[in-house]
Amino acid sequence: MYSLTLQPYDYPFRRPLRTHHGLWKRRQGLLIKLSDGQREGWGEIAPLPDFGSESLEAAHEFCQGFQGHLDDGDIFSIGDRYPACQFALESAREALLRYPNPPLQPNFPYCQLLPTGEAALKRLQTTPNDHWGPSPCFKWKIAVEGMQQEQDWFQQLLQDLPPHSRLRLDANGGLSQEEAQAWLGACEGQPVDYLEQPRPPEAWQDLETLHHQGVVPIALDESVANLRDLETWLQRGWSGIIVIKAAIIGSPRRLRQLCQQFQPDVVFSSVFETRIGRQAALHLAQELQRKPRALGFGVLEAIGEERQ
Numbered sequence: 001m002y003s004l005t006l007q008p009y010d011y012p013f014r015r016p017l018r019t020h021h022g023l024w025k026r027r028q029g030l031l032i033k034l035s036d037g038q039r040e041g042w043g044e045i046a047p048l049p050d051f052g053s054e055s056l057e058a059a060h061e062f063c064q065g066f067q068g069h070l071d072d073g074d075i076f077s078i079g080d081r082y083p084a085c086q087f088a089l090e091s092a093r094e095a096l097l098r099y100p101n102p103p104l105q106p107n108f109p110y111c112q113l114l115p116t117g118e119a120a121l122k123r124l125q126t127t128p129n130d131h132w133g134p135s136p137c138f139k140w141k142i143a144v145e146g147m148q149q150e151q152d153w154f155q156q157l158l159q160d161l162p163p164h165s166r167l168r169l170d171a172n173g174g175l176s177q178e179e180a181q182a183w184l185g186a187c188e189g190q191p192v193d194y195l196e197q198p199r200p201p202e203a204w205q206d207l208e209t210l211h212h213q214g215v216v217p218i219a220l221d222e223s224v225a226n227l228r229d230l231e232t233w234l235q236r237g238w239s240g241i242i243v244i245k246a247a248i249i250g251s252p253r254r255l256r257q258l259c260q261q262f263q264p265d266v267v268f269s270s271v272f273e274t275r276i277g278r279q280a281a282l283h284l285a286q287e288l289q290r291k292p293r294a295l296g297f298g299v300l301e302a303i304g305e306e307r308q
């Protein structure tokens, strides 16, 4: 039996995130602590309803239902309606079992999330190349401004990238099929690792068509933001990349089972959680991300140093 402590948080981003989903200014979440009297383990509930997770309010009410005490049976029977709670409580239990749980260093470098739009150009132009390390990876959001404008900025971005850089483009499902085809054309022969979620989840045949063109790999993100949808895509034989937002996908135990069964090409990605949630995600990335792709946790500029 564990005691359960809940600690809500709510803080503004140092740099609000503008994506096709809109403008995201604050991260609100819930830190949770399990204790068995000798050991303790922390976890984090960092919901992302835009990606289909439960709301923070629903998660908080669910956790209050335990009335401060729960056991392993409670943790492993949390329903799929609460994926962020499944992640947080299983992670806290694993952290308790690893007590004193020293900080884990990431096994791969971080991919740096650039500001959206033209601000990315200014960020690169005003930063010395060596600031980013020897072979940097950058992520840039698209499908926010008009496509022609973004493709003009894209051409300039390619010029401004430091040598040996790699780039990821993320449309958050905001492109038409024609626009996605045009973006593939613009990426051909360029140092682009993948085009992330060019079409919305319901346009799954378009996503398969785009990937099978073989111009640039397609990465699924919103399409696989819960374990049920992840399993559907894996059973379909998806050969592209899978972005894993560990903090909202659901039970780490079941995620491990799926990854061990299908061996997908995964890239772990942040949901702008705090250090506690990030540590739990990095433990899973160390176990399950086989390819040495940069980790999608280069969001610390946007979050702000005090939260790292």
Ligand SMILES: O=C(O)CCC(=O)C1=CC=C[C@@H](O)[C@@H]1C(=O)O
Pocket (backbone or CB within 6 Å): 017, 019, 111, 113, 139, 170, 172, 221, 268, 269, 270, 271, 272, 295, 296, 297, 298, 299
């Ligand atoms: O994946 C990364 O490299 C950084 C995290 C990131 O891009 C995102 C985090 C949370 C919400 C999204 O707007 C966005 C994404 O779509 O991947």
Ligand SMILES: [Mg+2]
Pocket (backbone or CB within 6 Å): 170, 172, 196, 197, 221, 222, 243
């Ligand atoms: Mg994404």
